[in-house]
Amino acid sequence: MLTKREELFGGTPDEYLSHKEKYENSTRKAVILFSLLRKIQEENNTDLTNYRNLLSGVLGASISQDGSPFGLHYIMFMPVFMSQADEEQQERWLHRALNCSIIGSYAQTELGHGTFIRGLETTATYDPSTQEFVLHSPTLTSYKWWPGGLGNTANYCIVIAQLYSKGECHGIHSFIVQVRDEDTHMPLPGIKVGEIGVKMGLNAVNNGFIGFENVRIPRTNMLMKHAKILEDGTYVKSKNSKLIYGAMVFVRVVIVFDSVNYLAKAITVATRYSAVRRQSQLKEGEPERQILDYVTQQDKILTAIAGCFAMKMNARMLWDTFNVINDQLHKGNMERLGELHALACCLKAISTSDSSLFTARCRVSCGGHGYMVSSTLPATSALTTASCTYEGDNTVLLLQTARFLLKTWRQIDTGPLTPTVEYLKTVSAPGFSYKWENSIEGIIRGFQIVSMKKISSCLNLMTAKVMSGMSQADAWNTISIQLVSAGESHCRAIVISTFHEDMSKAMRSMSASLAEVMGQLVELYAVYWTLERLGDLLEYTSISGADVVKLRSWYEELLRKIRPNAVGLVDAFDIIDELLQSTLGAYDGRVYERLMEEALKSPLNAEPVNQSFHKYLKPFMQGKL
Ligand SMILES: CCC/C=C/C(=O)SCCNC(=O)CCNC(=O)[C@H](O)C(C)(C)COP(=O)([O-])OP(=O)([O-])OC[C@H]1O[C@@H](n2cnc3c(N)ncnc32)[C@H](O)[C@@H]1OP(=O)([O-])[O-]
Ligand SMILES: Cc1cc2nc3c(=O)[nH]c(=O)nc-3n(C[C@H](O)[C@H](O)[C@H](O)COP(=O)(O)OP(=O)(O)OC[C@H]3O[C@@H](n4cnc5c(N)ncnc54)[C@H](O)[C@@H]3O)c2cc1C
Secondary structure (H helix, E strand, C coil): CCCHHHHHHCCCCHHHCCHHHHHHHHHHHHHHHHHHHHHHHHHHCCCHHHHHHHHCHHHHHHHCCCCCCCHHHHHHHHHHHHHHCCHHHHHHHHHHHHCCCCCEEEECCECCCCCCHHHCCCEEEEECCCCEEEEECCCHHHCEECCCCCCCCCCEEEEEEEEEECCEEEEEEEEEEECECCCCCCECCCEEEEECCCCCCCCCCCCEEEEECCEEEEHHHECCCCCEECCCCCEECCCCHHHHHHHHHHHHHHHHHHHHHHHHHHHHHHHHHHHHCECCCCCCCCCCCEHHHCHHHHHHHHHHHHHHHHHHHHHHHHHHHHHHHHHHHHCCCCCCHHHHHHHHHHHHHHHHHHHHHHHHHHHHHCHHHHHCHHHCHHHHHHHHHHHCCCCCCHHHHHHHHHHHHHHHHHCCCCCCCCHHHHHHHHHHCCCCCCCCCCCHHHHHHHHHHHHHHHHHHHHHHHHHHHHCCCCHHHHHHHCHHHHHHHHHHHHHHHHHHHHHHHHHHHHCCCCHHHHHHHHHHHHHHHHHHHHHCHHHHHHHCCCCHHHHHHHHHHHHHHHHHHHHHHHHHHHCCCCCHHHHCCCCCCCCCCHHHHHHHHHCCCHHHCCCCCHHHHHHHHHHHCCCC
16 A cells, blocks of 8 residues: 555656646645645644645645645635634634635636736626625626636635625625535536646646626625625725735735745755766866856855845744734734835745746756756746746836835835834935945945935936926836836845844854854855846945955855855755655755656656657658658
């Protein structure tokens, strides 16, 4: 009999399965995994964080390299339900959702609209005579498109629709909708549901489409924690209309953790492989060198390791900030909602785009073998690139951060600022004097100044354009490249300072030798991004050509110092081989043997001569065609 481990990780590699087989296999594996998780949940009575940790990045992606059909149930359906359903609704559905007797999805995006959610077309019209909502998809573009797990897995779904009552539209709201029969799994009447087809990656996620033809659901299926519809159709407003977006903020926070996990996987593979792989002689007559000894290779890999640690600490900071502000929201204090939204937006954008960039670099750093699916680098790359789009396109999210920053800058003289933007006040104070310094503190100050000057420049540009007769909206669009750049600089200043401050605190309880390496990683991250953003720093700070020369040699020195600890640093992520599933990254370093073992699993190696030789090649080669 197969062990659970063999059931989960054995069998034909996913890449040799058809789209349909891949889905069926990933459902089989998801059921094994989640029945284990359900047991842990029941026995330990732990909270959702358990599930989140297990699902995110490393595990979610590794059971099948292409994601999991249950992912959305945990990552979106449950958190949205918990944050938007009232007590009665939670009582009715939450236990069933937690133990998976119902499986849910989250249907917001439509064929015609993803970013602009106020433009969604699905309608939910209240009928007081029956106390029901009528859900309807009036056009093809109003069909929901993308919801994970909705294709063939979920039987319930949270649907975002424009709420109409007494002839008035009250904007988008959330509804829990049964999609399929709980026993037969057949779609319910009036519901057209299916799967959207093959994508660049995440093909086991079972993304779906859904359309409604005047489908009736009870009034009590509107999630009513914030806004309500009374029996007679009276609409009761939420304290803050943006609270309906709350779950998106939560998921963006979770995604920052995920992007760290994906990157940890990619750099574990690239670093271990770079220690095993030998190529070229550095000096004539010497043995071939480990490719990790080449400084250009260190530039690709060690910076990714530093980036991963930097984001890990920032993910924690964001999580803590989320919890603090969320507590305030529960007590009715909405003061810091805008700040939380702006912080989650920019950290989601920067963590996913860095993770995508560094993962692609890890792929390239493994040469041809990194292009093999069995290395897992292509799948990890596909995952990280998807995260730049889902839960808010990164450009759009940085524009949201810029919106908050400009608003903050307008109010700079009116009182104290919230913690994540407090630095703007410091670096713009009348007596503030600053000279570039090649130190971590100097670099952080430099990034803060760049951020402040970009924000102030954007506001000046906006004002000038509006004064010259341009509308606010056109002025915003005209300078939006600079706005995105301001959002990025603000975020980079936060990431570097958080990494420095939080690591300095953590280092106090580390051994001296460990603290030394961690300090080097902080320096590497800061110096790397300084060199990457020299244009900004030269424009807005007093950094000189001579400083840049010194920074370059500081950078090379750091690479040299960190090199001997590279493998130890990725081993510390402790990703077991079964989760890594990589021919190049396994702990024992048997790269070539594993590549050959995997190649031999190809169905094309199952017989010495493929039938296509007799059918096509032979007649063609013998001139008979
Ligand atoms: C995990 C893998 C699965 C993936 C699943 C998915 O992808 S699911 C699908 C995921 N889909 C997406 O992620 C879609 C991405 N799109 C969106 O999130 C929104 O449509 C938008 C934010 C881009 C614009 O929205 P809009 O046109 O309504 O907004 P506006 O620009 O007119 O600003 C108005 C005010 O609202 C404020 N505010 C805005 N959001 C929040 C918030 N969350 N909290 C608090 N506040 C927020 C904003 O700061 C501004 O405040 P101000 O300055 O007036 O004080
Ligand atoms: C793998 C994956 C899983 C997903 N899962 C789900 C899910 O489970 N449920 C769900 O509801 N959705 C899901 N989505 C949808 C996802 O949330 C959307 O794709 C995303 O929000 C972007 O919307 P869009 O695709 O319509 O792009 P668009 O909004 O059309 O964006 C296209 C381009 O236009 C630009 N753009 C748009 N608006 C602006 C603006 N105001 N200013 C400047 N530029 C702009 C963007 O920057 C981008 O370059 C998923 C998507 C992916 C890829």
